[in-house]
Amino acid sequence: xxxxxxxxxxxxxxxxxxxxxxxxxxxxxxxxxxxxxxxxxxxxxxxxxxxxxxxxxxxxxxxxxxxxxxxxxxxxxxxxxxxxxxxxxxxxxxxxxxxxxxxxxxxxxxxxxxx
Amino acid sequence: xxxxxxxxxxxxxxxxxxxxxxxxxxxxxxxxxxxxxxxxxxxxxxxxxxxxxxxxxxxxxxxxxxxxxxxxxxxxxxxxxxxxxxxxxxxxxxxxxxxxxxxxxxxxxxxxxxx
Numbered sequence: 001x002x003x004x005x006x007x008x009x010x011x012x013x014x015x016x017x018x019x020x021x022x023x024x025x026x027x028x029x030x031x032x033x034x035x036x037x038x039x040x041x042x043x044x045x046x047x048x049x050x051x052x053x054x055x056x057x058x059x060x061x062x063x064x065x066x067x068x069x070x071x072x073x074x075x076x077x078x079x080x081x082x083x084x085x086x087x088x089x090x091x092x093x094x095x096x097x098x099x100x101x102x103x104x105x106x107x108x109x110x111x112x113x114x115x
Numbered sequence: 116x117x118x119x120x121x122x123x124x125x126x127x128x129x130x131x132x133x134x135x136x137x138x139x140x141x142x143x144x145x146x147x148x149x150x151x152x153x154x155x156x157x158x159x160x161x162x163x164x165x166x167x168x169x170x171x172x173x174x175x176x177x178x179x180x181x182x183x184x185x186x187x188x189x190x191x192x193x194x195x196x197x198x199x200x201x202x203x204x205x206x207x208x209x210x211x212x213x214x215x216x217x218x219x220x221x222x223x224x225x226x227x228x229x230x
Binding site for chain 2: 032034041042043044045046049051091093101102103105106107108
């Protein structure tokens with residue numbers, strides 16, 4: 001499986017933008033880039049995903065490098081509720097078999113948001 | 116409200132006493148999965164199910180059993196719990212179609228302590 005690399009931790013101030021980076025230099029052409037986050041004492045929750053183009057949804061934006069070897073999750077205005085562990089995960093849409101469905105979580109980035 | 120529920124949320128038990136953690140989803144998802152989360156090891160998949168009566172091992176299945184008799188339910192069974200199964204457990208579900216890009220929904224977690 002292609003691996004991702006994320007900083008262990010990042011800090012932000014409330015209402016400021018946050019850019020969470022993820023490196024995935026061995027990404028394959030059939031890998032989607034997914035982001036999940038885990039708020040304290042909760043299960044992981046889906047944030048956003050993309051394949052090649054930048055993506056926006058109500059929670060965040062995902063900027064994908066042209067060579068797809070890195071991506072950045074953007075929280076436009078961080079709130080205290082955004083303090084969580086953020087996971088960047090690659091999902092191969094052509095995998096099937098025993099790889100199907102499994103999310104391979106790394107250590108993620110711990111985001112601290114200061115009031 | 117679309118959700119994955121788990122029960123119990125907290126459980127303290129003793130070695131060898133059989134227990135079941137229930138998981139239920141109301142989204143008509145075909146795919147369901149169990150993960151455990153341990154400090155320093157992240158989330159690891161225990162078992163998964165592609166549909167009713169179809170289950171398979173994940174990365175860490177030893178000491179666990181599952182069943183899928185109904186589409187909405189996917190209980191995790193510990194026949195003879197041991198202290199090394201003390202962990203935080205998450206159930207997840209998703210549709211199968213478009214598995215590279217579909218999102219998984221996670222339950223709130225069950226914190227199990229085996230004495």
